[in-house]
Amino acid sequence: MRPLPRFRNLPVTLRVPLVMAGLMILLGFLASQSVLSALGKVQDARLSETARLHVEGLSVALGPSVLRQDVWEVYDILDRARSAYDGQRLLLSIVADERGRILAATDPRRAPVGEAVAEFEEGAAPPDAVRMTGDPVLRVAAPLLFQGRQIGQIVTELDVTDLLAERRNVSMWLLFGNAAATALLAFGGWLAVARILRPVGALVSAMDESKGAPRPIAESDIPRGDPGLSRLISSYNRMTTAVESRAEAERRLAERERFVSLGRLSSSLAHEVNNPLGGLLNATDTILSYSDRPEVVRQSAELMQRGLSHLRDVTRAILDENRLDRVGRTVHILVRRIARLQIGPNQIPNQPCKKNKPGQPPHLPGHKDRDQHRGGSDHHSGIALQRGPRNTDRPNKAGQPTDQEDVGDV
Amino acid sequence: MDAAWTCGYPYLQHKTELSLLGVPVWRGQPLYQSYLIVAQDDPATALSDLRGGAHAFSDPDSNSGFLVTASDLARDGQTPDQFFSRVIFTYGHRNVVRSVAGGLTRSGSVDGYVWEALSSAEPDLTARTKVIVRSEWLGFPPMVARADRMDEPSVMACKAALLGLSATAQGTEALKLLSLDAIEPGEDALFDGIAARIAVLSGG
Numbered sequence: 001m002r003p004l005p006r007f008r009n010l011p012v013t014l015r016v017p018l019v020m021a022g023l024m025i026l027l028g029f030l031a032s033q034s035v036l037s038a039l040g041k042v043q044d045a046r047l048s049e050t051a052r053l054h055v056e057g058l059s060v061a062l063g064p065s066v067l068r069q070d071v072w073e074v075y076d077i078l079d080r081a082r083s084a085y086d087g088q089r090l091l092l093s094i095v096a097d098e099r100g101r102i103l104a105a106t107d108p109r110r111a112p113v114g115e116a117v118a119e120f121e122e123g124a125a126p127p128d129a130v131r132m133t134g135d136p137v138l139r140v141a142a143p144l145l146f147q148g149r150q151i152g153q154i155v156t157e158l159d160v161t162d163l164l165a166e167r168r169n170v171s172m173w174l175l176f177g178n179a180a181a182t183a184l185l186a187f188g189g190w191l192a193v194a195r196i197l198r199p200v201g202a203l204v205s206a207m208d209e210s211k212g213a214p215r216p217i218a219e220s221d222i223p224r225g226d227p228g229l230s231r232l233i234s235s236y237n238r239m240t241t242a243v244e245s246r247a248e249a250e251r252r253l254a255e256r257e258r259f260v261s262l263g264r265l266s267s268s269l270a271h272e273v274n275n276p277l278g279g280l281l282n283a284t285d286t287i288l289s290y291s292d293r294p295e296v297v298r299q300s301a302e303l304m305q306r307g308l309s310h311l312r313d314v315t316r317a318i319l320d321e322n323r324l325d326r327v328g329r330t331v332h333i334l335v336r337r338i339a340r341l342q343i344g345p346n347q348i349p350n351q352p353c354k355k356n357k358p359g360q361p362p363h364l365p366g367h368k369d370r371d372q373h374r375g376g377s378d379h380h381s382g383i384a385l386q387r388g389p390r391n392t393d394r395p396n397k398a399g400q401p402t403d404q405e406d407v408g409d410v
Numbered sequence: 411m412d413a414a415w416t417c418g419y420p421y422l423q424h425k426t427e428l429s430l431l432g433v434p435v436w437r438g439q440p441l442y443q444s445y446l447i448v449a450q451d452d453p454a455t456a457l458s459d460l461r462g463g464a465h466a467f468s469d470p471d472s473n474s475g476f477l478v479t480a481s482d483l484a485r486d487g488q489t490p491d492q493f494f495s496r497v498i499f500t501y502g503h504r505n506v507v508r509s510v511a512g513g514l515t516r517s518g519s520v521d522g523y524v525w526e527a528l529s530s531a532e533p534d535l536t537a538r539t540k541v542i543v544r545s546e547w548l549g550f551p552p553m554v555a556r557a558d559r560m561d562e563p564s565v566m567a568c569k570a571a572l573l574g575l576s577a578t579a580q581g582t583e584a585l586k587l588l589s590l591d592a593i594e595p596g597e598d599a600l601f602d603g604i605a606a607r608i609a610v611l612s613g614g
Contacts, residue, residue, distance in 0.1 A: 072498045072500045072501075072514070076505065108512060109513040114496070
């Protein structure tokens with residue numbers, strides 16, 4: 001498990017306060033260390049001063065008594081000195097003569113008169129060098145000077161429990177104070193960052209909820225006080241406008257294409273209907289003119305039948321395609337299929353038979369010579385007549401017309 | 411010095427130069443005792459149990475604070491320096507109690523009247539000690555003046571004032587502070603017991 005990637009997955013509104021909280025903890029730790037270090041120095045100085053004053057005071061008071069080896073006087077002075085300190089700091093004071101034998105102590109049961117003072121000097125420091133070590137009891141040893149001469153030794157045990165408790169209390173207050181301050185500032189940081197990043201959140205929401213159609217952010221939501229964010233959101237809004245314009249252009253283009261296709265369909269339909277219609281009218285005219293000539297009537301009837309069949313094919317093609325697809329695609333396909341129906345005037349003449357000279361047979365539509373004078377689409381249809389119907393619409397094996405339209409042909 | 415409140419031992423030592431102004435009455439009689447005290451948790455019950463320990467005397471001129479114990483040892487042919495490992499003089503009965511209570515010495519010789527007064531005034535101090543031996547009743551420390559000045563008005567006035575303390579309210583208040591009942595003229599016979607101990611100590 002790698003914590004860093006997981007951290008990276010957190011929201012930025014959470015990561016920033018967390019980073020800030022971490023820095024606050026680091027700062028609090030360093031500040032606490034600094035405070036504790038300063039406190040330690042103050043306590044050491046106070047302790048050293050207490051020890052120094054105690055030793056110096058005892059030296060002045062004890063000098064004559066130690067010289068006389070007066071046990072009671074030495075004890076009396078030590079006992080009064082202890083009472084003066086109210087037993088708060090001095091746990092034990094021992095005075096030894098110049099041979100290192102105990103003359104008196106504030107607790108004679110611990111330091112009996114006449115015993116060696118050496119064992120009490122273990123771990124003892126001079127008054128100026130005494131420091132807090134974490135031990136609740138510290139020992140101080142100093143020579144007993146009187147009139148410039150060392151006449152004995154003073155060993156003192158100092159009770160520093162209160163100083164340790166003070167240090168512990170300060171540490172706890174620092175710990176809880178820093179924890180509370182860090183939590184408070186981290187929470188405030190989270191609120192501030194969340195507020196600062198709210199426009200970014202709105203931007204992300206606008207992009208997420210757009211579903212491919214980005215929506216612009218309201219002008220009132222743009223943070224004018226933040227030039228960077230303001231520029232970013234303005235750029236985003238311009239981008240959404242460009243996307244909308246493009247979508248609108250595409251929509252109009254598609255609509256225009258539909259209209260063009262519809263126009264082309266209409267034109268094709270008119271063309272395909274008009275061609276056989278002309279032929280049918282010609283055939284009708286011929287029948288009316290040569291109703292007494294069965295051969296001519298029969299040929300004209302056949303022509304009419306072919307024209308009507310093609311009209312039926314056109315209608316069927318429209319109906320079939322309309323069933324398949326009622327959208328714009330039908331238009332494109334229809335245009336192409338109708339164009340492939342290949343209905344031309346050479347199949348259904350669109351001009352009436354001219355009156356022949358007596359003895360000559362009437363000129364029937366579809367004659368090669370008559371097809372030459374027609375122009376435009378007729379000529380095109382005439383060419384298609386010579387080629388015959390295109391295979392693209394021929395039925396498949398099941399008798400159904402194929403629908404393999406090539407859109408690219410349209 | 412016109413007058414002094416002294417111990418019976420120095421009074422007898424200077425009997426030829428001193429006369430009694432009065433003798434305090436404590437608990438109904440002009441007598442008191444010498445106490446041999448040890449620490450509260452000390453198992454000793456007699457002077458003989460204290461051999462080899464450190465001992466605190468009040469003063470070498472004190473009856474209750476020195477003479478009684480020294481004479482008891484003298485009866486057995488011993489001296490304090492021989493019997494005890496260390497002897498110290500604290501020059502005060504209260505200091506004897508402090509010495510024993512603080513553990514500086516194992517035992518001490520103290521004025522019974524002072525110890526009882528301290529038990530009321532400083533019960534925490536005396537509570538750390540206990541009395542294992544009480545001497546016989548001996549003459550209470552007297553008020554004295556020079557014998558050759560006893561007829562002087564000032565000395566006579568002082569004597570009259572001392573003897574009349576119990577008759578006045580102020581005097582009664584003063585006596586109450588001292589835990590005394592009164593001051594009576596007293597007789598030299600009150601100090602015969604002390605004289606006997608002096609004789610023992612001096613080998614007489």
